Amino acid sequence: MKRWLSRLFAFASAMTVVSLAGAHAFLDHATPAVGSAVRASPAQVKLWFTQELEPAFSSVRVMDRSGRQVDKGDPQVDRAEATLLRVSVPQLAAGTYRVAWRVLSVDTHVTEGDFTFDVVP
Numbered sequence: 001m002k003r004w005l006s007r008l009f010a011f012a013s014a015m016t017v018v019s020l021a022g023a024h025a026f027l028d029h030a031t032p033a034v035g036s037a038v039r040a041s042p043a044q045v046k047l048w049f050t051q052e053l054e055p056a057f058s059s060v061r062v063m064d065r066s067g068r069q070v071d072k073g074d075p076q077v078d079r080a081e082a083t084l085l086r087v088s089v090p091q092l093a094a095g096t097y098r099v100a101w102r103v104l105s106v107d108t109h110v111t112e113g114d115f116t117f118d119v120v121p
């Protein structure tokens, strides 16, 4: 019985590792880069994920330091590149901006996260 239980545990932890390492759309990289400082305001914030996204249920917002939404409200998954989510932003003044994303990947899992970047004068 003990041996059976320990085998079950070993199997269960192996499965956990597989599911963590396997699926889900996580942020791979972004422009501006996560935590970066850029001198020029970008025209768009772009996020690349580790999996293709479901356009209808994937979104991203950009907020200023006070939490006010500053993006143009046009988040979209790129038609040619389904791992790319982008949103347009107006000319951004110097400051810290927070990018918050929530996506549904094609494996039907929802993930979310956020990061900041700075626009420096």
Ligand SMILES: [Cu+2]
Pocket (backbone or CB within 6 Å): 023, 024, 025, 105, 107, 108, 109
């Ligand atoms: Cu998943």
